[in-house]
Amino acid sequence: MITFSNNSNLELSLIVMAKKYPKTKQIVLLWFVLVFLFQPSFLLRNVIAAENTVFIIRSQQISAYNEAIKGFEEGCKEKNISIKAIYDLKGDAEEGKRVVQNIKDNNIKPNLILAVGVLAATIAKEQFPDIPIIFCMVINHERFNLGGANITGISSEASVEDQFALLKELLGAPKDVGVIYDPTKTGKIISEATIVTKKFEFHLVKSEVFSEKDIEFELKNIINKIDALWVIPDSTVITKKSLSVISKIALEHHLPIFCTSDAIVKAGALVSVSPDYEYTGIQAARMAQTLLSSPTTTSLGIKQPDKLKLTLNTQTAEIIGVNLSSMQSYPNMILYP
Numbered sequence: 001m002i003t004f005s006n007n008s009n010l011e012l013s014l015i016v017m018a019k020k021y022p023k024t025k026q027i028v029l030l031w032f033v034l035v036f037l038f039q040p041s042f043l044l045r046n047v048i049a050a051e052n053t054v055f056i057i058r059s060q061q062i063s064a065y066n067e068a069i070k071g072f073e074e075g076c077k078e079k080n081i082s083i084k085a086i087y088d089l090k091g092d093a094e095e096g097k098r099v100v101q102n103i104k105d106n107n108i109k110p111n112l113i114l115a116v117g118v119l120a121a122t123i124a125k126e127q128f129p130d131i132p133i134i135f136c137m138v139i140n141h142e143r144f145n146l147g148g149a150n151i152t153g154i155s156s157e158a159s160v161e162d163q164f165a166l167l168k169e170l171l172g173a174p175k176d177v178g179v180i181y182d183p184t185k186t187g188k189i190i191s192e193a194t195i196v197t198k199k200f201e202f203h204l205v206k207s208e209v210f211s212e213k214d215i216e217f218e219l220k221n222i223i224n225k226i227d228a229l230w231v232i233p234d235s236t237v238i239t240k241k242s243l244s245v246i247s248k249i250a251l252e253h254h255l256p257i258f259c260t261s262d263a264i265v266k267a268g269a270l271v272s273v274s275p276d277y278e279y280t281g282i283q284a285a286r287m288a289q290t291l292l293s294s295p296t297t298t299s300l301g302i303k304q305p306d307k308l309k310l311t312l313n314t315q316t317a318e319i320i321g322v323n324l325s326s327m328q329s330y331p332n333m334i335l336y337p
Helices: 007-020 022-050 063-076 093-105 118-127 160-171 183-199 212-225 240-252 262-266 277-293 314-320
Strands: 052-058 081-088 112-116 133-136 151-154 176-181 203-208 228-230 257-259 271-275 301-303 308-313 333-336
Touching: 052 063, 052 118, 052 277, 063 081, 063 112, 063 277, 081 093, 081 277, 093 118, 112 118, 112 277, 118 133, 133 277, 151 277, 160 183, 160 228, 160 257, 160 271, 176 183, 176 212, 183 203, 203 212, 212 240, 240 257, 240 314, 257 262, 262 271, 262 308, 262 333, 271 277, 308 314
Parallel strands: 052 081, 052 112, 112 133, 133 151, 151 301, 176 203, 176 228, 228 257, 257 271, 308 333
Antiparallel strands: 271 308
């Protein structure tokens, strides 16, 4: 019995047979037809075998998370990456337990997990240590100890240097910049900023708080000593009530607020520099391609966002008398309202 290791050997043998036995040409022709007829199915099986499966875990349904997922889906098109499921945790840890069990019970095992938001990222890290994980849309990610051998991430904040480069362009001459922060939550950011601000010839006026109720007093204590207020992603400082207080006092004193959240700009801050959420998803898709094409690579570390956007509140600018003409050439700018 003759066996052939692959299609090439089979074709070569058929050609030899046709030359040696002319009467077998019709049979040989039939063999060729059959070989080429079945070849697409072989190719299809190879494509299916090479396809990589991704599960997405989303912390909850909010527009920023959905924009990132949209970008990820777009970036995965025609890259042999199939998104088999999107699990929503609904902002609930108990729902997270149910989702984890569903994933573990699923007959399809993911080659990679995209975790969108802090709840999704922490649960994915705890429950799936043997699967490459990419997280994004986690504010102040360093607080949550998300590093790991199988963890890749994209920071949800513009770098401190990018933020002060923008402020320098906006305010020009050296200024005193105030910041209110909880050292137990954002002390590391402030340590970095102390160095960066010197590079841009700013003086950082720091005020520590450990409770939301202290914010108004501390802001009033420094308000006449500063030319701008920097609001950082600190959960002690950023609450619905405190943001209302901060915006009111800042507007009364014609004080510009700059931050890393377009939501805070909509609440009255002058300007934010933040990641482009959809492009963050595209960046995550590129990372996924890199990880999936190199099985020995399980982590790419935590990266800065590749693309930033600038959000400006034109009403605030008019009230406090800030000229925004220097910002008009910024490549990715959103004017509000």
